[in-house]
Amino acid sequence: MSNQPQNADSQIPEFGVPVIRNVNWAGLRTLYIKEVRRFFKVQLQTIWAPAITTLLFLVIFTVALGGEGRIVEVQHRQIHFADFIAPGLIVMGMLQNAFANASFSLLVGKIQGTIVDYLMPPLSTAELLAAMTGGAVTRAFCVGATVWLAMALWPGVHVTPAHFWAILWFGLLGSTFLALLGVLTSIWAEKFDHAAAVTNFVVAPLALLSGTFYSVEKLAPLFQTISHFNPFFYIISGFRYGFIGVADSPILLGSGVILGLDIALALLCYALLRSGWKIKS
Numbered sequence: 066m067s068n069q070p071q072n073a074d075s076q077i078p079e080f081g082v083p084v085i086r087n088v089n090w091a092g093l094r095t096l097y098i099k100e101v102r103r104f105f106k107v108q109l110q111t112i113w114a115p116a117i118t119t120l121l122f123l124v125i126f127t128v129a130l131g132g133e134g135r136i137v138e139v140q141h142r143q144i145h146f147a148d149f150i151a152p153g154l155i156v157m158g159m160l161q162n163a164f165a166n167a168s169f170s171l172l173v174g175k176i177q178g179t180i181v182d183y184l185m186p187p188l189s190t191a192e193l194l195a196a197m198t199g200g201a202v203t204r205a206f207c208v209g210a211t212v213w214l215a216m217a218l219w220p221g222v223h224v225t226p227a228h229f230w231a232i233l234w235f236g237l238l239g240s241t242f243l244a245l246l247g248v249l250t251s252i253w254a255e256k257f258d259h260a261a262a263v264t265n266f267v268v269a270p271l272a273l274l275s276g277t278f279y280s281v282e283k284l285a286p287l288f289q290t291i292s293h294f295n296p297f298f299y300i301i302s303g304f305r306y307g308f309i310g311v312a313d314s315p316i317l318l319g320s321g322v323i324l325g326l327d328i329a330l331a332l333l334c335y336a337l338l339r340s341g342w343k344i345k346s
Contacts, residue, residue, distance in 0.1 A: 093192045096183075100200025104166055111162070111204060116211040119158040123216065126150055126278065139280050140311045147222045152305040153277035155212045155224075156239060160300065163205035163240040164268050167247025168260045170197050171344065176256065180344060190339045194248065194331070201244035202237065209236060224308055231307030231316065238323040239300035243268070245330035252337050252344060271297045281313045299323055 104111040127147045135146035174180035183193060216224045226232055246268075254260045275297035281289055292298050299319030306312035312319070338344070 089188055089192055092186055092188045093196055096186070096188065096193070096196035097199050097203075100166070100170065100197060101203050104200070104204050111166070112207050112211055115158050115162050115208050116215055119154050119212045120215050120219070122154050123147065123151060123219065123222065127221065137280050139282065139309070139313060142311050144309055144311075145223075148224075148309060149280070149305070150278055151216050151222050151224050152308040153275075153301045155209050155216070156236060156301055156304040157272050157277055158212050159205040159209040159236060160239050160243045160272060160297070161264075161268060162208045163201045163243040164247040164250075164264065166204045167197055167201035167244040168250040168254070168263070169247075170200075171248070171251035172254050172257070172260055175251075175344070184345065190335055194334055194338060197248055198241060198244045198331075201247060202240040205240035205244070206236065226307055227310040228307045231303055233307075234320065235300055235303035235307065235323070238320065238327060239297075239304065241327050242296065242300070242323055242330065245327065245334055248334045249330065249337070252334070252342065255343070271295055275301050276313055277301055296323060296326055 127150075136143045137146050137149040138144075139149070171180065171183065174183055188196075213224055216222050246263075250260050250263045254263075274292070275295050276292060281292045281298065281302075284292065293314070299314055299322050302312045302314045303316055303319045303323075306316055
């Protein structure tokens with residue numbers, strides 16, 4: 066009987082000694098599930114509404130503007146206009162929703178005073194960043210799958226994958242890029258107007274001017290050069306390659322550019338989260 070309290074006391078670690086020495090998989094999974102459940106509770110707004118909005122773009126450009134008979138030439142190959150813009154619309158919806166989900170996480174915590182829910186659990190900075198990014202990427206793929214299904218059922222549009230690996234790879238790279246940009250925005254922003262400004266003046270213009278509705282090959286040389294400085298251009302071009310088999314930019318170049326930007330953004334977000342800039346102060 067006298068040994069029992071000693072054994073129980075011996076199991077309690079000393080003050081300051083970490084109990085979780087490796088990855089806190091349970092905590093990481095819990096926060097990820099929390100992020101996913103948060104947008105699934107309002108899935109009519111976070112998944113189905115963006116899908117309907119994206120489908121309306123397709124209807125406008127293929128029906129209202131007489132796009133059903135239009136042909137787009139990419140790399141000396143003629144492609145129906147609806148088949149050309151459909152992949153771009155799918156990934157554009159994915160990117161915008163990845164940003165929206167990630168930019169909301171920390172920002173609402175700072176505004177409502179619940180940021181402690183992210184800071185107090187025994188999660189490392191990398192685990193916190195991975196969970197928030199993973200939740201945003203999950204929402205992006207849910208939206209992408211919903212839009213793809215709607216377009217697959219729409220008459221006159223062909224969205225059969227030609228290179229499935231390119232769809233997954235550029236979808237993952239692009240969603241991660243916007244998710245990290247959203248985390249960076251939520252760290253910097255102090256009110257919803259700040260996040261909305263980034264959406265309206267950065268994300269939306271870059272997405273619309275990235276070759277979603279036109280081939281960059283048809284632009285003047287100056288605007289072609291400007292387009293190649295737009296990271297969204299490489300994401301949409303690579304994603305479109307997965308459906309139609311041709312792209313406006315070299316696939317390896319685009320993959321390298323977006324992967325490099327993902328790594329740079331991840332390191333920046335990690336450094337800011339670790340320092341507690343605009344979060345702990």
